[in-house]
Amino acid sequence: MTDRGIERATPLVLVVDDDLNTRILVRECLEQAGFGVEEAGDGEKGMSLFEEMHPDIVLLDVVMPRVDGFDACAGIRNLEGGGTVPILMMTGLDDEDSINRAYEVGATDFTSKPVNWVILPHRVRYLLRASRAIGELRRAYEELKSLDKAKDAFLSSVSHELRTPLTSIRSFSDILLTYHDTDPEEQREFLEIIKSESERLTRLIDNILDIAKIEGQKMIWKDDFFRLEEVVRDAARVQDPLLAEKGIRLRIAIPADLPALHADRDRIQQVVTNLLNNAFKFSPAGGTIRIWAETLRGKRSGEPCAWVKVSVSDQGVGIEEKDFEVIFDRLSQVCSDVMTDKPGGTGLGLPISREIVTHYGGNIWVESRKGEGSTFFFTLPITPESLKTNNISASTTEPTQNEQKKDRACGG
Numbered sequence: 001m002t003d004r005g006i007e008r009a010t011p012l013v014l015v016v017d018d019d020l021n022t023r024i025l026v027r028e029c030l031e032q033a034g035f036g037v038e039e040a041g042d043g044e045k046g047m048s049l050f051e052e053m054h055p056d057i058v059l060l061d062v063v064m065p066r067v068d069g070f071d072a073c074a075g076i077r078n079l080e081g082g083g084t085v086p087i088l089m090m091t092g093l094d095d096e097d098s099i100n101r102a103y104e105v106g107a108t109d110f111t112s113k114p115v116n117w118v119i120l121p122h123r124v125r126y127l128l129r130a131s132r133a134i135g136e137l138r139r140a141y142e143e144l145k146s147l148d149k150a151k152d153a154f155l156s157s158v159s160h161e162l163r164t165p166l167t168s169i170r171s172f173s174d175i176l177l178t179y180h181d182t183d184p185e186e187q188r189e190f191l192e193i194i195k196s197e198s199e200r201l202t203r204l205i206d207n208i209l210d211i212a213k214i215e216g217q218k219m220i221w222k223d224d225f226f227r228l229e230e231v232v233r234d235a236a237r238v239q240d241p242l243l244a245e246k247g248i249r250l251r252i253a254i255p256a257d258l259p260a261l262h263a264d265r266d267r268i269q270q271v272v273t274n275l276l277n278n279a280f281k282f283s284p285a286g287g288t289i290r291i292w293a294e295t296l297r298g299k300r301s302g303e304p305c306a307w308v309k310v311s312v313s314d315q316g317v318g319i320e321e322k323d324f325e326v327i328f329d330r331l332s333q334v335c336s337d338v339m340t341d342k343p344g345g346t347g348l349g350l351p352i353s354r355e356i357v358t359h360y361g362g363n364i365w366v367e368s369r370k371g372e373g374s375t376f377f378f379t380l381p382i383t384p385e386s387l388k389t390n391n392i393s394a395s396t397t398e399p400t401q402n403e404q405k406k407d408r409a410c411g412g
């Protein structure tokens with residue numbers, strides 16, 4: 001691939017030489033070695049062909065009429081994509097001045113004339129390989145630089161999020177310590193704030209530690225068999241008082257014959273809790289949240305597989321399509337400022353849920369319409385052990401999704 005992202009089956013070499021015989025011989029030699037060849041008879045034509053064809057490498061003669069090889073080399077370096085293309089200059093043997101100048105004007109390497117036809121294809125191949133490797137390094141460096149920037153933004157946002165609850169804890173404790181005659185009702189209110197802010201702080205720290213543990217592969221996964229229904233009931237129990245307060249109905253539909261799952265129960269409960277909690281936060285008073293599960297069968301890498309798909313829907317504010325992926329990415333979430341729940345949320349719930357689900361080979365995604373509610377889905381593959389213990393083939397319903405969705409749900 002060239003620097004401008006052009007993908008070619010055979011690398012294209014641009015040969016710039018005023019001597020027709022040399023061009024014919026170079027073409028023959030390189031085409032036999034599997035390269036594509038374009039020719040130019042002087043530096044000026046060479047530069048315009050470079051702009052037109054975007055070759056992968058340039059072979060440049062030094063002495064040419066009008067624009068010579070040195071000027072052509074310097075010119076190509078200033079063209080779009082010319083800064084990184086390998087340029088091999090063909091100089092006279094022992095012509096030290098030309099060799100020095102070639103490097104000065106930006107040549108990658110030189111080969112001496114008369115050309116050694118055995119070595120030339122190896123030379124070209126080597127330069128192409130080296131330039132590809134440098135290109136990959138450059139891209140990796142750019143990626144690291146932008147990740148580093150995103151990490152800085154994440155760290156500064158996290159420190160800000162840590163500071164906010166700490167500031168209110170400190171201020172309200174100061175008031176309580178300084179003013180002993182505060183009204184008991186008010187005292188209680190301040191203590192409630194201190195408590196809820198401390199809980200928020202704990203949640204935030206727990207989330208940061210979880211992300212660090214998962215990303216550093218230090219998470220200890222305590223896998224065991226469990227029933228999804230129990231996990232959903234436990235997660236729902238925690239939400240019950242909140243739901244009642246806002247008049248939100250929660251409808252749960254988990255088939256009794258759903259196969260047991262084999263994973264870390266607490267982590268899966270963390271995913272379900274997060275989805276339920278978000279559904280609650282973004283739901284209008286009196287709305288309905290639904291959570292249901294189904295067993296699906298399909299193929300993954302050509303092999304039959306089965307998985308459980310869990311869906312959580314709400315009638316809340318909804319999410320714009322452009323943010324469907326952003327909300328699962330902790331770095332872009334902070335940078336793009338998509339979090340609508342600042343400062344209450346941590347913006348880490350969905351990224352952590354994705355880490356957990358993908359750890360088990362599943363998938364998590366959202367479908368939503370702004371203003372009309374959202375449905376979050378996650379899938380977990382059913383392990384062969386589960387299949388044995390559950391006799392899943394008897395209980396499975398045929399998937400209703402199309403092949404593409406099946407593949408996605410299966411983690412493929």
Ligand code: ADP
Nearest residue numbers: 278279282327339340341345346347348349350
């Ligand atoms: P938080 O702890 O802040 O809720 P999450 O990672 O769980 O962090 O969610 C990140 C963001 O995704 C939220 O701030 C919100 O913008 C959006 N979001 C998540 N769930 C929903 C939902 N059910 N409805 C609307 N927006 C949602």
